[in-house]
Amino acid sequence: MDSLNSSEPPVFADIKDAARQLNGWARRTPLLENSILNEQLGFRLIVKPECLQRTGSFKFRGAFNKISRIPEDMRGNGVVAFSSGNHAQGVAAAATLMGMKSTIIMPKDAPKAKIDNTRALGGTVVLYDRLNENREEIGERMQKEQGAILVKPYDEPLIIAGQGTIGLEISEQVEEIDAKPDAVFVPAGGGGLISGTALAISETLGCDVYSAEPETYDDHKRSLEAGSRQPVPDGAVSICDALLAPIPGELTFSLNSRLLKGGLSVSDKEVLRAMKTAMLSLKIVVEPGGAVALASALTQKIDLKGKTVVCVCSGGNADPEMLSRALSM
Amino acid sequence: MDSLNSSEPPVFADIKDAARQLNGWARRTPLLENSILNEQLGFRLIVKPECLQRTGSFKFRGAFNKISRIPEDMRGNGVVAFSSGNHAQGVAAAATLMGMKSTIIMPKDAPKAKIDNTRALGGTVVLYDRLNENREEIGERMQKEQGAILVKPYDEPLIIAGQGTIGLEISEQVEEIDAKPDAVFVPAGGGGLISGTALAISETLGCDVYSAEPETYDDHKRSLEAGSRQPVPDGAVSICDALLAPIPGELTFSLNSRLLKGGLSVSDKEVLRAMKTAMLSLKIVVEPGGAVALASALTQKIDLKGKTVVCVCSGGNADPEMLSRALSM
Numbered sequence: 001m002d003s004l005n006s007s008e009p010p011v012f013a014d015i016k017d018a019a020r021q022l023n024g025w026a027r028r029t030p031l032l033e034n035s036i037l038n039e040q041l042g043f044r045l046i047v048k049p050e051c052l053q054r055t056g057s058f059k060f061r062g063a064f065n066k067i068s069r070i071p072e073d074m075r076g077n078g079v080v081a082f083s084s085g086n087h088a089q090g091v092a093a094a095a096t097l098m099g100m101k102s103t104i105i106m107p108k109d110a111p112k113a114k115i116d117n118t119r120a121l122g123g124t125v126v127l128y129d130r131l132n133e134n135r136e137e138i139g140e141r142m143q144k145e146q147g148a149i150l151v152k153p154y155d156e157p158l159i160i161a162g163q164g165t166i167g168l169e170i171s172e173q174v175e176e177i178d179a180k181p182d183a184v185f186v187p188a189g190g191g192g193l194i195s196g197t198a199l200a201i202s203e204t205l206g207c208d209v210y211s212a213e214p215e216t217y218d219d220h221k222r223s224l225e226a227g228s229r230q231p232v233p234d235g236a237v238s239i240c241d242a243l244l245a246p247i248p249g250e251l252t253f254s255l256n257s258r259l260l261k262g263g264l265s266v267s268d269k270e271v272l273r274a275m276k277t278a279m280l281s282l283k284i285v286v287e288p289g290g291a292v293a294l295a296s297a298l299t300q301k302i303d304l305k306g307k308t309v310v311c312v313c314s315g316g317n318a319d320p321e322m323l324s325r326a327l328s329m
Numbered sequence: 330m331d332s333l334n335s336s337e338p339p340v341f342a343d344i345k346d347a348a349r350q351l352n353g354w355a356r357r358t359p360l361l362e363n364s365i366l367n368e369q370l371g372f373r374l375i376v377k378p379e380c381l382q383r384t385g386s387f388k389f390r391g392a393f394n395k396i397s398r399i400p401e402d403m404r405g406n407g408v409v410a411f412s413s414g415n416h417a418q419g420v421a422a423a424a425t426l427m428g429m430k431s432t433i434i435m436p437k438d439a440p441k442a443k444i445d446n447t448r449a450l451g452g453t454v455v456l457y458d459r460l461n462e463n464r465e466e467i468g469e470r471m472q473k474e475q476g477a478i479l480v481k482p483y484d485e486p487l488i489i490a491g492q493g494t495i496g497l498e499i500s501e502q503v504e505e506i507d508a509k510p511d512a513v514f515v516p517a518g519g520g521g522l523i524s525g526t527a528l529a530i531s532e533t534l535g536c537d538v539y540s541a542e543p544e545t546y547d548d549h550k551r552s553l554e555a556g557s558r559q560p561v562p563d564g565a566v567s568i569c570d571a572l573l574a575p576i577p578g579e580l581t582f583s584l585n586s587r588l589l590k591g592g593l594s595v596s597d598k599e600v601l602r603a604m605k606t607a608m609l610s611l612k613i614v615v616e617p618g619g620a621v622a623l624a625s626a627l628t629q630k631i632d633l634k635g636k637t638v639v640c641v642c643s644g645g646n647a648d649p650e651m652l653s654r655a656l657s658m
Contacts (some may be wrong), residue, residue, distance in 0.1 A: 027359065027361075028359075029359070030356065030357075030358070030359055030381065032356075032381060035383075035422070035450070036446055036449040036450060039449065040449075049612075051612040052359065052361060052611075052612055052613075054364075056612055093364070113609065117365055120365040120368065120369075121364070121365065276649065279608075279614045279649075279652060280442065280614075280649060282381075283378075283380040283381055283385055283613060283614040283615075283645035284381075284612055284613060284614065285608045285609075285612040285613065285614065286612075316612035320605065320608075320609060320656045320657075323608060323652075323656055324653050324656045324657070327649045327652055327653050327656070328649075328653070
């Protein structure tokens, strides 16, 4: 993958290349587990807490992998991105680090903290109506008007490869703690994180990888079952603001349909309970969308008895009201 | 320091030795920071989150450093410890890992989660009344009756050396992120964590180290000012259940009086606000006693403008009610 604008699916070498690119910039998040929780569950639960990543989610990895490769002479017009909030922060932070301007198109109903933080990280925020406007169209229009480089949230090889460094790290870190995972659970919105992670896992650990989604936004699950990309029904709602992409990405689904074992889905209540467990047993703050994989494991959407599962907790950018709601479950 | 029962203050070599002993058993917690928070504060704030340590606090380090060195033929009668909850869990976990029984004497008003977790980690819990009974006396009595080995919470060389591995890790990890700390802030209860950390920092980074305490339990601050060990007044209360030791330890104060630059103290309200900042900006759950160093930095008890400070967040074992209270600040 030589070009900045390749549309070929990434391969494992691209993930190793992304890991080199991110070295010293992204945080190598640890693996966490709790022996008491493991005992109660009857299986070994290992968490990869990307909430501890720079900007509070995994999104910095992909954004930096793309933006840091933009040649000096193409940086003048900045970058543009559309995002519900986590990609927004990743792009704003990566652009600022590279001395570039960034314009981010965000839904009006995104958590206030995500909008505020995107601005604080140096991004110019443009708000839109998620139910009545198409963010891709707005993004492409601004890209043409400003001459800025579009940084897509997931359907782009360098983004997928950047997120895939999580899978590479998991494969290295489980060895350090003598764990042999039977499965890896990963949240899926547009599918960038899970396709990159599954690609890395398929070439290293070789264990099963499952997507995790809100039950109202289970387009990956249904698409995997149908063998083709299925959209989310109009008007669907979920507390998982980070996972509201309308349909699996083309590029990401081409990888996911080949690499994933299956799809899992959870209710809002199961998500809130998982957020509470994350706070009390793992001492980490996970946002709703970041907790769907953990929720799928805690409620054993597949039988995990005696097994070892790694769950990616993909972000932690929640408002205090949402955290209080989880704690009251 | 050859003996299991030395009463000499540890030296730097003992901390390096403890690091080798803990390798593969204790977690190497990362350093965390938030660029937006740094910008808002006007100084660089780096956190060492020991809430992510095995058992949810730094206490596992010292407990394991002591218990794992008990010779096979002395393990039969188990260990005994007195603790408000974090040392309890560290001792129970370390003893169970070494195949030993543990009896833990805990105050009746300790957070329920700490009592439950100590039992779940394999400890036998004996409850006592913190205001009317002396835990040291109970501990020594049980030690004689059962023939168990007493694992003191702080005033013991192997415990101090174990906790000091945090200072060693900080000195190595700041290099990886190109930080040059001007000061390190550390919570102080009996003084084990801070004396070990200060010992390691004095031999590596050489920067100032400050103790942090609740303002109602500011015995280290007053002892440092007076030049001799000063007790906490009778009947003092604080939400920082992990820091309610009645007076600085003898051994720990012999180190702290030589190594610390000074003592800082914070109100309960400042602690709760720091817990909220930890959740929202750093995505970690910190208990009240674990947040006093962070609270001291956030409220700039000394002028930090333009400086770099490392704060140890020493534990995260809080009940959900306390976390909700912090989030509502």
